[in-house]
Amino acid sequence: MIIHTKFEETIEVDEKDIIHFEQGLPGFEDEKNFVLIPMEGTPFSTLQSVSTRELAFFTTNPFLFFKEYDFEIIKSVQEYLRIKDVSDVMIQVILTIHEPLEKSTANLQAPLVINYKENLAKQVVLLDTTYGTRHELNESNLMGQEG
Numbered sequence: 001m002i003i004h005t006k007f008e009e010t011i012e013v014d015e016k017d018i019i020h021f022e023q024g025l026p027g028f029e030d031e032k033n034f035v036l037i038p039m040e041g042t043p044f045s046t047l048q049s050v051s052t053r054e055l056a057f058f059t060t061n062p063f064l065f066f067k068e069y070d071f072e073i074i075k076s077v078q079e080y081l082r083i084k085d086v087s088d089v090m091i092q093v094i095l096t097i098h099e100p101l102e103k104s105t106a107n108l109q110a111p112l113v114i115n116y117k118e119n120l121a122k123q124v125v126l127l128d129t130t131y132g133t134r135h136e137l138n139e140s141n142l143m144g145q146e147g
Helices: 075-080
Strands: 002-004 008-012 019-021 033-039 042-047 058-061 089-096 112-115 120-123
Touching: 042 089, 075 120
Parallel strands: 019 120
Antiparallel strands: 002 008, 019 033, 033 042, 042 058, 058 089, 089 112, 112 120
16 A cells, blocks of 8 residues: 655555544544654654644654553453554654754653554553653653663
C-alpha cells in the first residue's frame, strides 16, 4: 500500500504494518489507521495517518528518556487490545517538538499502548498519576538519564 506522508514522502507499507486504533486518537476519533515510521539514526518515530497526509505525530519509546516511567496496563485495556503477553506490547508517547530539541516535551500522561502482534492500539489516559502532558526532554534525558 502506498501512503503519502506529512513530510512530502511517498512510502510503501505492508498492510500487516498498519496499526489500528479502534477509537481513533483523542481529537481525531475518525482516524483509525496509522503506521509507525522510524526516523533513521534517532530514537524517534512518526505515527502517520494512513488516510490523512497532514496528520502525523512524533513519538518515542518513553523508557529511553524517563528510566523511572512506570504504569500498569489495566485489565480492560489488556482485553480490548487482546494482549496475551507483555512482550507483545510496545509503548510510545507523543512528542511536541521544539527548538532546541532539549525543549521538546513528551506526553507521559497518555501513552500509546500498541499490541504489535495484533496491530491494535489505544491511547490510554492515565488517571491518578503524577505524570503530565509536558515532560521536557532535557539534556540529561536525551542521554538516557532522568533529569
